[in-house]
Amino acid sequence: MIDKLKLINEMAVDNGSKIVLLVMDGLGGVPLEPGGPTELEVARTPNMDSLTSRSSLGMSEVVAPAFSPGSGPGHLALFGYDPLENLIGRGVLEAMGIGFPLQPQDIAIRANFCTVDAVGNIIDRRAGRIPTEECVKRVELLQQIKISGAEIFVEPVKEYRFVLVLRGDGLGSAVPDNDPQLIGVPALPIRGDDSKSEKTASILRQWWAEGNKILKDYPPANSCLLRGVSKDPGLPRFPEIYKMRSAAVATYPMYKGVSRLVGMQAIEHNAETPAEVFKVVEEHWKDYDFFFVHIKKTDSYGEDGNFNGKVGVIETVDLALPILLDLKPDVLVITGDHATPAKLKRHSWHQVPIMLAADTARFGKAVKFCEASCDSGTLGRIHHVDIVPLALAHAMRLVKYGA
Amino acid sequence: MIDKLKLINEMAVDNGSKIVLLVMDGLGGVPLEPGGPTELEVARTPNMDSLTSRSSLGMSEVVAPAFSPGSGPGHLALFGYDPLENLIGRGVLEAMGIGFPLQPQDIAIRANFCTVDAVGNIIDRRAGRIPTEECVKRVELLQQIKISGAEIFVEPVKEYRFVLVLRGDGLGSAVPDNDPQLIGVPALPIRGDDSKSEKTASILRQWWAEGNKILKDYPPANSCLLRGVSKDPGLPRFPEIYKMRSAAVATYPMYKGVSRLVGMQAIEHNAETPAEVFKVVEEHWKDYDFFFVHIKKTDSYGEDGNFNGKVGVIETVDLALPILLDLKPDVLVITGDHATPAKLKRHSWHQVPIMLAADTARFGKAVKFCEASCDSGTLGRIHHVDIVPLALAHAMRLVKYGA
Numbered sequence: 001m002i003d004k005l006k007l008i009n010e011m012a013v014d015n016g017s018k019i020v021l022l023v024m025d026g027l028g029g030v031p032l033e034p035g036g037p038t039e040l041e042v043a044r045t046p047n048m049d050s051l052t053s054r055s056s057l058g059m060s061e062v063v064a065p066a067f068s069p070g071s072g073p074g075h076l077a078l079f080g081y082d083p084l085e086n087l088i089g090r091g092v093l094e095a096m097g098i099g100f101p102l103q104p105q106d107i108a109i110r111a112n113f114c115t116v117d118a119v120g121n122i123i124d125r126r127a128g129r130i131p132t133e134e135c136v137k138r139v140e141l142l143q144q145i146k147i148s149g150a151e152i153f154v155e156p157v158k159e160y161r162f163v164l165v166l167r168g169d170g171l172g173s174a175v176p177d178n179d180p181q182l183i184g185v186p187a188l189p190i191r192g193d194d195s196k197s198e199k200t201a202s203i204l205r206q207w208w209a210e211g212n213k214i215l216k217d218y219p220p221a222n223s224c225l226l227r228g229v230s231k232d233p234g235l236p237r238f239p240e241i242y243k244m245r246s247a248a249v250a251t252y253p254m255y256k257g258v259s260r261l262v263g264m265q266a267i268e269h270n271a272e273t274p275a276e277v278f279k280v281v282e283e284h285w286k287d288y289d290f291f292f293v294h295i296k297k298t299d300s301y302g303e304d305g306n307f308n309g310k311v312g313v314i315e316t317v318d319l320a321l322p323i324l325l326d327l328k329p330d331v332l333v334i335t336g337d338h339a340t341p342a343k344l345k346r347h348s349w350h351q352v353p354i355m356l357a358a359d360t361a362r363f364g365k366a367v368k369f370c371e372a373s374c375d376s377g378t379l380g381r382i383h384h385v386d387i388v389p390l391a392l393a394h395a396m397r398l399v400k401y402g403a
Numbered sequence: 404m405i406d407k408l409k410l411i412n413e414m415a416v417d418n419g420s421k422i423v424l425l426v427m428d429g430l431g432g433v434p435l436e437p438g439g440p441t442e443l444e445v446a447r448t449p450n451m452d453s454l455t456s457r458s459s460l461g462m463s464e465v466v467a468p469a470f471s472p473g474s475g476p477g478h479l480a481l482f483g484y485d486p487l488e489n490l491i492g493r494g495v496l497e498a499m500g501i502g503f504p505l506q507p508q509d510i511a512i513r514a515n516f517c518t519v520d521a522v523g524n525i526i527d528r529r530a531g532r533i534p535t536e537e538c539v540k541r542v543e544l545l546q547q548i549k550i551s552g553a554e555i556f557v558e559p560v561k562e563y564r565f566v567l568v569l570r571g572d573g574l575g576s577a578v579p580d581n582d583p584q585l586i587g588v589p590a591l592p593i594r595g596d597d598s599k600s601e602k603t604a605s606i607l608r609q610w611w612a613e614g615n616k617i618l619k620d621y622p623p624a625n626s627c628l629l630r631g632v633s634k635d636p637g638l639p640r641f642p643e644i645y646k647m648r649s650a651a652v653a654t655y656p657m658y659k660g661v662s663r664l665v666g667m668q669a670i671e672h673n674a675e676t677p678a679e680v681f682k683v684v685e686e687h688w689k690d691y692d693f694f695f696v697h698i699k700k701t702d703s704y705g706e707d708g709n710f711n712g713k714v715g716v717i718e719t720v721d722l723a724l725p726i727l728l729d730l731k732p733d734v735l736v737i738t739g740d741h742a743t744p745a746k747l748k749r750h751s752w753h754q755v756p757i758m759l760a761a762d763t764a765r766f767g768k769a770v771k772f773c774e775a776s777c778d779s780g781t782l783g784r785i786h787h788v789d790i791v792p793l794a795l796a797h798a799m800r801l802v803k804y805g806a
Contacts, residue, residue: 384469401473402476403475
């Protein structure tokens with residue numbers, strides 16, 4: 001895949017055209033009942049429907065058949081990186097998500113407060129889901145721990161979750177989780193799978209022992225578990241591969257984080273509604289060639305099982321769409337990072353509808369933008385990793401391959 | 404891919420059946436306006452339309468999503484060779500195109516006469532497109548140059564284009580073009596990227612210096628530019644892989660060249676119109692099992708942006724089609740090597756319509772042969788590398804895979 005990105009990079013030219021990738025998180029859905037509509041099918045979306053006449057529609061596989069993508073793989077795929085070859089560790093994602101300024105050699109760890117009994121056996125892996133304020137207080141205590149060999153950062157996330165970052169020389173990340181994923185047993189010993197990772201493991205063992213001494217007086221969060229020990233994978237940079245000044249306009253830290261990880265500029269703003277988010281794109285229109293625009297709430301309602309809530313968000317996006325259309329992007333892609341059917345209350349493996357609007361598209365018939373029309377669209381069945389390259393092609397940003 | 408070809412080869416049997424692969428160069432198109440037809444959709448093609456009732460239709464990806472194939476990759480894919488793994492240099496393609504008997508160790512270079520000013524800056528990269536007779540005269544002068552270390556062949560092609568071939572021991576082909584692809588600047592220095600290629604570069608530098616001494620008195624072609632330094636990639640031979648006596652019937656040298664490169668017999672003829680070309684197939688019907696038949700002008704009109712001209716060529720092909728149908732090939736495939744939408748005036752990344760007519764096909768409904776019907780055809784979405792294997796399968800030339 002990196003080789004294919006290399007070819008794309010060699011074919012890419014900067015012709016000044018503008019591309020918008022509008023991602024409604026968890027867009028795809030399934031009907032609640034046989035014969036029924038999906039969320040997108042029931043939503044009133046006159047602007048998107050009208051846009052289909054000058055678009056190419058299709059269905060897109062995010063990772064591989066049967067894979068329900070997490071947010072990391074979903075967005076890596078959207079940006080053109082093979083999510084099977086490039087997995088971002090949970091620690092890095094979590095650190096990126098809170099905006100922690102991770103450096104290339106840093107080791108990031110996702111940590112969970114947990115409850116252990118008198119002999120150290122885990123009795124609650126999430127410490128009763130303590131409120132975030134409690135998390136913050138305990139993290140402040142943990143920030144006092146010093147271990148030689150690395151600078152240590154501890155940052156709260158939400159409820160029982162926090163992030164640990166080690167900064168030092170020669171630290172490896174091949175350190176398995178100490179979370180046994182079971183209750184009634186103690187945490188697993190912390191070990192490194194190679195000499196550099198053993199150095200990391202040694203620091204973590206000392207830190208964890210100190211941490212337990214501090215936490216033991218503060219049940220239910222009287223211990224913690226360490227997971228997803230990882231480093232920035234050092235992915236080739238999006239703006240350089242594709243030769244586009246690239247911006248992310250997202251409201252949630254995680255999506256800003258994954259955009260920064262590939263070298264996009266994550267624009268800081270206070271926008272919340274789709275209309276406000278689109279206005280941010282408008283304000284920065286001249287400064288970038290590529291805009292990744294992320295709408296979160298489609299996924300949130302999907303995960304809550306709130307079918308009508310998800311429909312409502314889609315309609316709000318459609319209502320605001322003229323703000324983007326008035327900017328006259330050369331290519332506008334509308335899709336999701338994965339499906340989150342309200343019926344299933346989770347990310348799913350279903351393919352995701354996609355619409356690519358461009359004057360260079362092979363137009364189909366004017367239809368409603370939804371799964372049914374995308375099934376028979378002129379784009380056919382594609383893969384998420386091909387979405388940005390296809391957007392570049394339609395923006396005439398890729399020259400011929402071979403003589 | 405070579406491994407897949409090996410499997411195909413193991414399954415292939417010669418049962419005496421006949422296959423015709425009819426390629427309309429640049430066949431695929433896009434509508435000029437939303438709701439409008441493509442070139443193929445607007446063309447009156449009663450013979451092809453009637454053939455759909457005993458055909459399987461589909462859309463085919465030539466190289467990969469977003470890739471606009473050059474003629475080389477497009478035809479390699481058509482012949483079943485993965486164009487991402489096998490790239491043919493421009494020099495080799497050009498040499499093959501004029502029927503030069505290239506040997507495995509030869510270094511082939513595509514050369515262009517150009518015009519330079521008094522200080523050597525390029526002012527016309529095509530020397531005013533001098534007529535072919537002028538090209539021939541200058542090439543005769545250049546043929547006199549002798550450089551130690553290689554036997555040197557210089558052959559005219561057409562207008563400002565000629566071919567240079569170096570034959571000698573230990574010559575590498577990693578020599579970048581000296582054509583800066585710009586005017587107002589001098590040719591780039593000729594250099595080799597490794598020691599064998601530096602040997603080639605050294606011979607080329609001496610040859611180029613001598614050539615310029617000769618040419619300086621013959622403006623507008625008073626210098627030349629060297630491009631696409633390359634060797635025969637030594638692809639496995641088409642007739643042996645597929646176990647078919649294989650012929651190419653093409654009017655343009657490039658397509659004869661790429662056919663020869665994979666070991667097909669390029670039939671010499673003076674045919675020009677589709678009917679004349681098809682008559683050549685008829686004349687040689689008994690001598691071969693497989694015919695690659697190439698129609699160039701669909702692409703030429705596409706590149707000129709002449710929508711109606713391209714429609715006209717498609718209609719001429721359709722009108723002549725009974726000549727091929729009367730031969731009763733077991734399998735007739737009609738497709739393109741890439742799309743060349745008149746709207747875009749260039750090779751494009753769009754998938755290409757394909758029709759495979761055979762008694763063994765899973766027939767669909769009788770429809771018009773065009774992109775819209777191919778979108779929902781029984782072949783589905785396929786890849787160009789699979790076209791010849793599918794033709795063999797439909798000709799009952801492939802036995803079962805595994806017990």
